[in-house]
Amino acid sequence: MATYRYVHRLHTAALATLLVLTSISGLAQSNAGLKGAPAIFNTECTSCHIGFAPSLTGEANWRGIMGGLDKHFGVDASIDEKSRQAISAWLISHAAKGSQYASVSPEFRISRSNWFIRQHDEVSSKVWKRASVKSPANCGACHGGADKGDFDEDRVRIPS
């Protein structure tokens, strides 16, 4: 009986670990993160850069981004209030959930969030400065499928 209970507890622990691992890797696996975007997102938020999938960061960062479109990284990306609300609602309802995505990152950037820095710790500072990369925000330089929300590590190619 005692043995049974011990084994049972081991199983429960293994299952809990598995669930945690699944939720951590959930982000990178949410490839089709741009599905169901409002039409206005596809015209407004993909004209200067790729459409960043809502699952790439948490609600707090999206609120920050969408609350400051008139001063958006040195450009004015403001839109009418109805469009702004439609995009915000979609981003927030599909935002990354969980405590590791709850905090704001500098400038509300995906590329300065903890998970991003961790996933990219093998990329040297020299690589980030290459003309072919320009900016960590330029996901498509290394992730060929970034515009479709594909960040699979097997398809990463760092440009020379």
Ligand code: HEC
């Ligand atoms: C007029 C051009 C323009 C438009 C329109 C625009 N952006 Fe941007 N966006 C930029 C620039 C420039 C940056 C900074 C890029 C860099 O640092 O390399 C940026 C950066 C971002 C970042 C941060 C990327 C990072 O470093 O993690 C997010 C998120 C973002 N934009 C979301 C949006 C959303 C959502 C919309 C639509 C409401 C939008 N953008 C519309 C120009 C634009």
Ligand code: HEC
């Ligand atoms: C300079 C090249 C480069 C740029 C730019 C870049 N990445 Fe990456 N990315 C990588 C490398 C390298 C890895 C790690 C691959 C590995 O672990 O084998 C990675 C891993 C990832 C992963 C994890 C993939 C997985 O399967 O676990 C995600 C998600 C990701 N990047 C998203 C982004 C996003 C979003 C942007 C833009 C805001 C971005 N990356 C910009 C090079 C880049």
